[in-house]
Amino acid sequence: MARSDPARVVRAYLDHLAVERATARNTLDSYERDLRRYLAHLDAAGHDDLGDVTESDVTSFVVGLREGSEDHPPLAASSAARALVAVRGLHRFAAREGILANDVARDVTPPPPLKRLPKALGIDEVATLLDMPPTDDARALRDQALLEVLYSTGARISEAVGLDVDDVDASERTVLLDGKGGKQRLVPIGRPALAALDAYLVRARPTLARKGRGTSALFLNARGGRLSRQGAWQVLKANAERAGLSATISPHTLRHSFATHLLEGGADVRVVQELLGHASVTTTQVYTRVTVTTLREVYATAHPRSR
Numbered sequence: 001m002a003r004s005d006p007a008r009v010v011r012a013y014l015d016h017l018a019v020e021r022a023t024a025r026n027t028l029d030s031y032e033r034d035l036r037r038y039l040a041h042l043d044a045a046g047h048d049d050l051g052d053v054t055e056s057d058v059t060s061f062v063v064g065l066r067e068g069s070e071d072h073p074p075l076a077a078s079s080a081a082r083a084l085v086a087v088r089g090l091h092r093f094a095a096r097e098g099i100l101a102n103d104v105a106r107d108v109t110p111p112p113p114l115k116r117l118p119k120a121l122g123i124d125e126v127a128t129l130l131d132m133p134p135t136d137d138a139r140a141l142r143d144q145a146l147l148e149v150l151y152s153t154g155a156r157i158s159e160a161v162g163l164d165v166d167d168v169d170a171s172e173r174t175v176l177l178d179g180k181g182g183k184q185r186l187v188p189i190g191r192p193a194l195a196a197l198d199a200y201l202v203r204a205r206p207t208l209a210r211k212g213r214g215t216s217a218l219f220l221n222a223r224g225g226r227l228s229r230q231g232a233w234q235v236l237k238a239n240a241e242r243a244g245l246s247a248t249i250s251p252h253t254l255r256h257s258f259a260t261h262l263l264e265g266g267a268d269v270r271v272v273q274e275l276l277g278h279a280s281v282t283t284t285q286v287y288t289r290v291t292v293t294t295l296r297e298v299y300a301t302a303h304p305r306s307r
Contacts, residue, residue, distance in 0.1 A: 006047065009099055012099075013089065014031065030086070061083075088105045120256045120257040141199055145197045146227075148193035149196075151193075174187065197218075236251065258275075269281060269287075
């Protein structure tokens with residue numbers, strides 16, 4: 001098959017869209033912009049014949065859009081997907097017109113959205129949050145114990161509110177959590193959390209329990225029943241507002257902070273995986289990106305020749 005100049009094929013494709021498909025001007029401008037980037041990518045890869053382009057060339061182009069370069073910032077997933085539509089349209093057109101023997105872009109799919117890094121509080125911020133509940137009534141003592149347990153064990157909010165009194169073993173300093181898929185795991189719990197739990201169990205839970213019909217639940221609501229996930233989230237949210245941390249809080253904030261602080265303290269990622277109850281270590285490894293980001297920021301501000 002004769003050599004096919006990439007720029008000429010792009011021009012023919014855009015003309016086809018404008019004349020035969022009556023594509024809107026704004027769409028044509030977007031396609032032209034994306035295809036100019038694609039031509040630059042092919043040129044950098046040494047391809048002056050569209051027939052030499054492979055599926056991996058198309059894939060690396062889209063991945064490069066998401067990761068960014070010195071010349072271009074990273075594109076959002078939606079923008080990278082739009083660029084891929086233009087490139088796939090180009091190759092489909094070239095194959096249909098007999099310019100290319102095969103459509104190498106047909107099976108290329110957009111890369112998945114980049115995982116957002118979990119937000120973690122600093123150690124001082126966690127200390128401020130845990131000191132927020134005033135300890136002068138039953139609900140405040142419950143709230144103090146709940147927040148301590150969430151940070152000390154890395155439990156999901158649903159796991160914490162699912163605890164029964166007997167799931168806490170103070171002598172062994174462990175808590176039995178019911179995780180996703182009905183999988184249980186035994187995790188350690190720190191002395192501050194145990195102290196907060198003891199204060200709650202002795203001075204507050206009996207008061208709350210009298211208002212209900214009897215339950216084995218560890219954390220009770222104002223009516224004496226099991227505290228709901230929504231109720232626990234409100235506890236976290238209210239105390240975050242008191243601590244001035246409401247902008248950075250989410251239901252998983254203390255869990256994220258637990259994992260990040262362990263890794264920053266030198267814990268092995270597979271140990272953290274077990275503590276969090278992740279089925280795959282790949283899920284846990286997102287936290288290693290958090291710690292690397294922190295190290296990079298410290299390096300950039302502290303090292304005299306970091307820039």
